[in-house]
Amino acid sequence: MSQPLLHLQDRLTHLTLAPGIGASLVNWQAKATGQALLRPADGAALASGSPRRLGCYPLAPWSNRVAEGGFQRPDGWLALAANTEHDPYPIHGSAWQQPWAVEQHSERRVRLSLDSSVPFAYRATLDVHLYEGCLSLDLQVTHQEAAATWYGLGLHPYFPRHADTRLHAQARSVWLAQEGALPSWQAEVPEHWDFATARALPAKAVDHAFGEWSGDCVIEQPGAGYRLLCSASGAGHFLLFCPEQQPFFCFEPVSHPINAHHLPGRPGLQLLEQGEAMSLGFKLQYQALHGAA
Template sequence: MTTPLITLEDAHSRLSLAPGLGGAIANWQLLESGQPLLRHADASALAAGTPRRLGCYPLAPWSNRIGNGGFALPDGWLTLEPNTTNDPLPIHGSAWQQPWEVLEQADGRVRLGLESREPFAYRAEQEFRLAAGCLEISLKTTHLDERPIWHGLGLHPYFPRTPATRLLAHAESAWLCGADKLPTAQVGLPPAWDFAEGAALPEELVDNGFSGWSGTCSILQPDLGYRLACSARGCDTFLLFCPQDQPFFCFEPVTHPVNAHHLQGRPGLRLLAAGETLEITWRMAVMPLTSR
């Protein structure tokens, strides 16, 4: 299967988008060396036809898993079915499983859009801006359903991982999970999960949320000769996914913890009425590691 791509370039990097595959980023790489800044998607990854094999995809109208078969609305219940074959819970919303349209393309900028009816009516937009080695992604949803419904947003980038990769990110707490990967308790940071001063990624599996995030992080790649200085607006939570024995990890800026629809106070979620909008922005700037 051939996947049509849209390409943006600046003086330092090239960005390839796959609107038809969930509005995903296929690749982002340095021009001079070809070094991938996100997990590289080769021809077989593109042919697989899923954003989960690509560099980054949008999470809307929620992030990660929701338990209990759905969630409560102010006036009833929204039933949700599993939306993948390998997970018993609905995960990551519906935007990543639908083709997006190109709404606008100009120098250094592309805007994509999606009109969704599942699991309720909403409009999503992404805008990508690339300049001077900095990629900025804005993601927003506008609620179109007659019923007010809870919304959450996030992005799911995959980053290269080597034995030397380090993460610099400050958070106040972490969420422990049960066998179903839903949170069971919010705790202070275990030492192996404290990245406030910069630390190597854990060797064991991590698939957990972190709250009280400052909104900034740095991904240090000494083996690859660069770092990414990242910042988010509209997010105070991140999800960290470190699968074992894989050459990638995920640092996901999100508005809410996993299963927030069933947590006390629904942290990070927004109850939107028809016409109301929720938006986040994520910036990643590449620079030589020596400039830290």
Template structure:
């Protein structure tokens, strides 16, 4: 399988993008050393056609899982079905499972777009820009369906994990589940997950949403010789996924917590009328140590 790629490059870094694979970022690397700044994707990962094996992909028109087989819109129930073979819930919207068009491509910029009819009509655009080692991503979604609908956005980057990886990302609370299901209540962030100051990633598995996040994050990679200074816009929450004994972790800026469509007050979701737009932005600045 041959996957067409776009390539961007600034003075410090280079980036490859696979528009046909859900607008996924494939590899972001330091030009001088080939150091991977996102989880590296080899040919096998690229040829799998699966964005989950690449560096980052957009989440629209929602992030993570939705329970109960759908959700209620102002004019009635919208039924949803699972969209993967491994998860009982529809997950991460529909944008990551469709091919995007290339609207613009230059040395340091690309704009991709998607007109989707699934699970309702919307248009998404993804603007990607490299400048002096800073990767900037802006995701917009415009509602095109005649029925008003709840929207959420996110990005799903995979970062390399080393023994000395450290994370700084302050949050006010974490979402927990009472009986092992989807999160249903907020709680104080436990000490092992308290990243108000930089600390090592937990040894145990973490797969949770955190709220009350101001949008700032620092990922320190001392042994690899760099840090990433991040800032999100339109994302008051993040998801942290640290799988067991894997060389990566996910830090996902999102507009809403998991299953927000069924949480009281629908935290972080926006009800869009036809023609209205919502936006999420994320910048990641590479800094050599």
């Protein structure tokens, strides 16, 4: 089935979105060169109907995995079932698996919204704005039922990975786990994962949450002729996912680490009463290199 697309553009870049596929961004490109700034998605990826094959999607009302079949709310246990075929845990909340509505749309802006009853009642909005090569994403959720509930947010962008891709993102800690388990303790960032100065992505697979993050990030793509200067708000952590021998990686600004619902103190989660809201923002500024437009 074909998916209706929305288009945004500014002087430097062009963006397509698929509201019906979990409010996903599909392709973001530099106009002058056609260079992909998010992992490029072809017709087959779009036809799959899966946000996991597109450029970026919102994570609400939590990011990544939740263990133990659910979590404790002030009024009792909330049971959660696995929501994918590839993972035994419920992952990335429910917003990415539902179609979103288009509330506003102009050349440079769109607001998408979702009224969800799964796994509890909440309203989400995603504001997307392009201006002079800067892509701004602002995600907000408002809790809509009487029972207070723990919330977390994130964004899940996929970026092209080239041989010379470099990352600069300073964090003070990383969440680690026993083999085969979900992360349960924090440690100092080891040298080979320390991106306090720009360095190449690790050759071996990485799928970890990094904490005590400043919110700033630079993704350098020298061979492709550009860099992205990024900044996040409401995100004290980032998830770095670098699968081996794949032409992409994920750098995900998130409010909390993996399985935060079962970690001491529930780091990064917020307990929202009915009508209360939380938000997370991410700005990605495209900057051409070597005279590229």
